[in-house]
Amino acid sequence: MTLLFSPSTVSLPVVGTADRFPVRRVYCVGRNYVDHVREMKEGDERDDPFFFQKPADAIVEDGARVPYPPRTEDFQFEGELVVAIGAEGVDVPAGRALELVLGYAAGIDLTRRDRQRDCRERQISWEAGKAFDASAPCGPITRGADVGEAGLTLSVNGEVRQRTRTGLMIWNVAEIITHLSADYRLMPGDLVYTGTPAGVGAVGPGDVVRVDIDGLEPLSVTITESGSHETD
Ligand code: MN
Numbered sequence: 001m002t003l004l005f006s007p008s009t010v011s012l013p014v015v016g017t018a019d020r021f022p023v024r025r026v027y028c029v030g031r032n033y034v035d036h037v038r039e040m041k042e043g044d045e046r047d048d049p050f051f052f053q054k055p056a057d058a059i060v061e062d063g064a065r066v067p068y069p070p071r072t073e074d075f076q077f078e079g080e081l082v083v084a085i086g087a088e089g090v091d092v093p094a095g096r097a098l099e100l101v102l103g104y105a106a107g108i109d110l111t112r113r114d115r116q117r118d119c120r121e122r123q124i125s126w127e128a129g130k131a132f133d134a135s136a137p138c139g140p141i142t143r144g145a146d147v148g149e150a151g152l153t154l155s156v157n158g159e160v161r162q163r164t165r166t167g168l169m170i171w172n173v174a175e176i177i178t179h180l181s182a183d184y185r186l187m188p189g190d191l192v193y194t195g196t197p198a199g200v201g202a203v204g205p206g207d208v209v210r211v212d213i214d215g216l217e218p219l220s221v222t223i224t225e226s227g228s229h230e231t232d
Contacts, residue, residue: 010059012084012105013140015217021084021102021141024189026054028080028109028130029176032169032195039198042120049171049179052126054109058136059191062219066134068205068226072112075223077203078196079154079162079211082107083173084141085190089181097177100186104147106139106211106219108154109193113202138191139211139219147173150214152197156207164197166213171195 011020030052031037034045060066068075086102109130116129147166154162166172171179176194180186203209203223210220 008057010056012059012061012138014103015140015142022189023056023059023191024187026056026059026136026191026193027051027180027184028054028193029171029195032171032176033164033197034168034170035164035198036196036200039200045170049176051180051183052130054131054136058131058134060134060137060221062137062139062217062221064134064137064221065224066110066137066221067224069112069132069134070226072114074112074114074202075204076111076113076200077154077156077161077209078109078111078200079152080107080109080193080196081147081150081152081166081213082138083176083192083194085186085192086188088188089177089186092177092181092186094174094178097174097181098145100177101145101173102188103141103143104213104216105141106152106213106216107191107193108137108209108211108219108221109196110135110137111200113200136193137209137219137221140217142216147213147215150216152211152213154199154209154211156201156203156209158208161201162197162199166194168197169194
């Protein structure tokens with residue numbers, strides 16, 4: 001048996017080691033900070049968490065050049081804490097959820113906001129707004145079961161645009177894993193983007209978008225003209 005072509009394998013560096021974390025699936029939490037729920041004027045902060053996915057090959061690493069995506073005029077950043085899953089789990093109780101965690105990274109949930117809004121108005125899936133090429137920048141993974149109460153900032157060209165603390169998440173990491181593992185079998189290699197605070201906004205070619213989270217390696221990507229996709 002011969003594979004017709006080499007499968008693409010996306011992986012992320014693990015801080016302090018030569019190991020790399022092979023990415024299996026990318027889950028994202030919608031609406032997990034009250035201030036962002038309010039700025040988007042959608043949903044209610046008391047709603048259950050909901051999830052969407054991005055393709056694994058939407059992951060790009062720290063230092064990447066991210067091409068401005070096609071068919072949008074409102075390309076936005078969302079700075080987020082990313083959880084790296086290192087063990088299998090189904091219906092995981094919150095008290096055991098952190099046992100599944102291999103580590104954490106800084107991430108950006110890049111969004112074609114105009115397309116997302118259009119999807120919402122037409123009551124169709126969010127994929128066009130969320131699951132496009134290079135839409136999931138993710139920094140190196142720092143091992144550890146709990147990131148604690150960490151400060152998170154996202155800056156564009158050095159100017160802080162989003163600032164929060166992970167303790168302000170509506171659903172904490174353990175609760176996210178409990179909800180997510182009720183719908184899906186979590187497996188090593190899964191990543192979970194945990195939602196963004198207020199302050200989301202648009203970027204364009206030339207902009208440098210950086211996320212800093214206490215205790216983790218920073219993530220920085222540069223937006224380039226469309227059609228110049230490079231991942232390393
Ligand atoms: Mn998001």
